[in-house]
Amino acid sequence: MARARSVLTWRPPAPADVPLASERARAVLADPQGFGNYMTYRDAYRILGWDPADVYRDGAIALDRAEWADLGWMANHIGPSPRALDAMRGAVDAEHVGPYSPDLDEPLRDLMATRLLGRARDDGFDVIGTEGAQAGVGYAALACIDPGDEVIVTDPGYFHFVPALRLAGGVPVWVDLAASSGWRLDPDAVAAALTPRTKMIVVCDPVNPFGTVQRRDELDALLALSEEHGIVILADTTHSSHRVDPAARHHPVADVQRGRPGATLLVSSGLAHGHGMAGARIGALGGDPALVRACLQVKIAAVRLNTNRVAQVGAAAALVDDAWLRGGEEVIRGNLARLRAIATPVIDPSYGFSCVVDVSGTGASAQELTVALCARHIAVYPGDGLGDVGATTTIRVNLSDPDPSALERLAGAWDDACAEAASGVYREAVRDLFLSYGTARGRRIADVVAAGTGR
Template structure:
């Protein structure tokens, strides 16, 4: 039997009581089902979901090249797995857990570049997404505005909407080096602006704000009394070894900033559901009070021991960086022979990159399905912003086996040719029209307009 959470094609609005924030979320492009996903490709290709995901798992089986999910496929570190095995005991399972064990709190602060003291504290969250959500709940009221980037991480606008706020997108495109321009942020600030969600390094581009840009953001925060939520989840993996990585709270430039990251992406531990939120002590206490009011429970103690081992495992990070750099070089060689595809900017941190598609050739959604038919999974840009919705796919560069990028190189020309032929034009447009959101309908018109 299909799960209502995973396989329903066109979910109906929840019956009975619905809050305004739920209605807003369900009407937006950012709720579940409203961007083209693996499950959509599985349906269009008439594949068997039970074969691909036995028992409801989310990992594609052997023989597939998964370049979509953003977890580091070099991970998890063996040190983390062993630490979690060692932590499994009756005592650890038969207790309510601490928010974070003290050594882990200190280690997270080290990653963020600022030791804990009377002005700076770290709390535990269920991934960086929970850190963003708690920060928003603590800083905005219904109707307040939150500046986000376009393109950007697709769960940020949904968190703003769920907190009762209104996301205000600011472009980050080629004119700005695919980074957020502080002057554009200043122009977007209005009387109801209360926060700025800054994903840095960028998802999907892997670009990083320069020190002077961070300083300008800090000055804006102080001048307009805006909280900067600095999501630095991809920062610990350096693709460009000379690229700086500085969470805003570590600079000391403003007290109106928090930083969040997790072990999900860079350490390949998405299943551990463990992240960190750090900032001024009074605000962290408030976020912890909100978390307690909502869920009462703290982060898993066994996962904490695994995260502690992972954050201390410098050799693992170095191995991951080598794999990502090698895969990026391989991809650049592949794209050099394909004029319809290009890398708009080389990533400097993290594990992802964006590939742009020549608009006259095909759309990201059609190419995604054609690649999936050849056992290569990627994500199209429709979840990452309005500006790149139909023209960009995102790739995960962390697969450690060379066969993954070789497989992509082998099938990409054929997949691009099939997508450009119009083979998936009708089915993809129909799918998007069933989704019904403004963005989905706009992309459907683009897809049909190629005829």
């Protein structure tokens, strides 16, 4: 009998192998940030000669943290508030499970607005429920973008913005993030990238992967571009729950938009990252009431169903458990301090639970180091999935595990893993992986890896 295999072991088919697929599906299959088209540790398993089914047992998609230090996958290892779990247990009854659920019940809609999105509902701002922040991004893209419309996104940036935009027919236009701009989106660079085809600007704040936050004046400048040019600002504020730097301040873009009523804003967030409820699949999309309702109509057309009622009860409890969030911040700060003692340089985050480590000084590519760490049961993400900037010189590290053994395992393995990666033992296999993608970008990264400099 064949063993169950995890979806994380799949590779996407080549567009040519799916002749009846739509152009939208072909665009997603071919996109470097589409699922399966960037290197992750599931590729490292193959390079190490492991069967992924031995790692992801019984079709699971999470690593066993008793055996692994999972510093890669963006699940919040702190977990959900006990108050949220208790509330959901109490809601597992016929009243909550049997009927179709509302989009959001009204008390939760208000909580989502104020606690998650940063602005109370009013004549200029309303909220709908979504199946996590990513669903909000997808509905916004489908509701706003026509084929050929240009969308400004950051490089590097969150893995799954661009595939959602391509699914709607959008054309991504990248604006690089750099140390010179504090690893934030520079409004002047955005203005320089505008064309008559620009329809949307994606603002991820706090920035994934860096955990940096936009200044209030920068948000206002981006909203001014929306006013002046008739452009939609699509903001994702998923990582705004945990403040890592006590001196930092996140400015909810929905609140800033009060001073720019002519700007068009949609803002998406969820309870996966800040509240440890990824499996509950619940979030919210807020903004201009008419446009938000258009997004709801798109959602109804696509999936018809609403966020589940048990998750809504849990979300309501989680959103008011401030003590649980503050405890999580202490975990993240402690792990960041441990990481700084292991690997440098670290780009310090202001918010969120992840950060970026510059590994250009190791003498190996981020991808070779990923394999070497995987061999030691330590998972990290290399930079190529996040964009071209830092593709072979950075790794993203999850700081949310409350078990100190995760960072202890990294500390014990770091020097040996760096030396093994720099030896070139994995170089040919990593190069061949990127050549197998059959893309110009894959060939560029393969050339960098083959050169043996890591950059």
